Amino acid sequence: MSHSQVASPDQFTEAELLSQLDAHLLPQHVAIIMDGNGRWAALRGLPRIEGHRQGLTALREVLDTCHEVGIPNLTIYAFSHENWNRPAAEVSMLMHLLDDYLTQERQGFQDRQIRFLPIGRLEKLPTSVQRLVQEVADETQHFTDRVLTVALSYGGRAEIVDAVKTLVKDIQLGALSEDQIDENLFEQYLSTHGLPDPDLLIRTSGESRISNFLPWQIAYTELYFTKILWPDFRRHETLAALLDYQNRERRFGRVTQADSPQSGL
Numbered sequence: 624m625s626h627s628q629v630a631s632p633d634q635f636t637e638a639e640l641l642s643q644l645d646a647h648l649l650p651q652h653v654a655i656i657m658d659g660n661g662r663w664a665a666l667r668g669l670p671r672i673e674g675h676r677q678g679l680t681a682l683r684e685v686l687d688t689c690h691e692v693g694i695p696n697l698t699i700y701a702f703s704h705e706n707w708n709r710p711a712a713e714v715s716m717l718m719h720l721l722d723d724y725l726t727q728e729r730q731g732f733q734d735r736q737i738r739f740l741p742i743g744r745l746e747k748l749p750t751s752v753q754r755l756v757q758e759v760a761d762e763t764q765h766f767t768d769r770v771l772t773v774a775l776s777y778g779g780r781a782e783i784v785d786a787v788k789t790l791v792k793d794i795q796l797g798a799l800s801e802d803q804i805d806e807n808l809f810e811q812y813l814s815t816h817g818l819p820d821p822d823l824l825i826r827t828s829g830e831s832r833i834s835n836f837l838p839w840q841i842a843y844t845e846l847y848f849t850k851i852l853w854p855d856f857r858r859h860e861t862l863a864a865l866l867d868y869q870n871r872e873r874r875f876g877r878v879t880q881a882d883s884p885q886s887g888l
C-alpha cells in the first residue's frame with residue numbers, strides 16, 4: 624500500500640490499529656518530547672501542575688503500549704536544561720512528580736525488568752531526587768531487554784560538549800589517539816552509549832522543533848509531529864504513530880529502485 628492510500632488512523636479502533644502493526648517493522652527505539660501539558664491544563668481552567676499530572680498518566684499508558692507491542696527502548700524528555708527557567712513553584716512540583724513517579728514505579732521496573740537510565744546534568748537536581756534517581760538507576764542497571772531513558776536537566780549540545788571534553792582527556796592521558804576517533808567511537812562518549820539511535824521521535828502539541836533533544840542521535844530518525852497535547856496522547860495515538868512510522872520508507876541516504884540516481888536524502 625502506498626503512503627497516499629493509507630487511511631487516517633482516526634478511522635480505526637485500537638484493535639484495528641494493533642492488527643495492522645507488523646512486528647518486524649516496529650521501531651526499536653522511540654524518543655518522545657512530551658509537550659503541551661500546560662496548554663492542556665489552561666484549556667480546562669486548571670493549574671499547570673494538573674496538566675503535568677495527567678501527562679504522567681499518559682506517559683504510563685504510552686510506555687505500557689510500547690512494551691505491549693514489543694518496543695525495547697524508549698527515551699523521554701522529562702525535564703530540559705531550559706526548564707529550570709520556569710517559575711520555582713512549577714519546577715518544585717515537577718521534581719515532586721518525578722520523585723512520586725520513581726517511588727511508585729520502582730518495584731514495577733524490577734518486575735518488568737526495565738532498566739531506568741537517567742541522562743543529563745543530574746547533579747543539578749535536588750539532592751533527595753538525585754539520590755532516588757541514582758538508586759533506581761543502580762538497582763535496574765543489569766536489565767538489558769527494556770530500557771527507559773529519562774532525560775533530566777538534559778541538553779543535547781551540553782551532552783556533546785561533555786563527550787568532547789572526556790575524549791580530549793583520554794587523548795591527553797594517552798588512552799586514545801586522534802586517528803582512532805570516528806562516529807562509532809564518539810558515540811561511546813555520549814550518555815546514550817550502547818543504545819541504538821531512535822528510529823522514531825514523537826513530539827506532541829503542534830510544535831515542530833527538536834529543542835536540543837538528542838541532536839547527535841536523531842540524525843536519521845523519522846520525525847512524527849502531532850497537534851495532540853501530551854495528556855491526550857494515549858494508547859490509540861501511540862498505535863497510530865507506530866503505524867504511520869511503518870508506512871514510511873527509510874533509506875538512510877541510499878536510493879531505492881524507484882528513485883532517480885540523483886536522489887538520496
Ligand code: FPP
Pocket residue numbers: 657658659660661662663675676678679682700701702703706717720721722724773828853
Ligand atoms: C511540557 O509541557 C512538559 C514538560 C516540561 C514536563 C514533562 C513532564 C511530564 C509529562 C510529567 C512528569 C514526568 C516525569 C517522568 C516525572 P509544557 O509544560 O511545556 O506545556 P505547554 O507548552 O503547553 O506549556
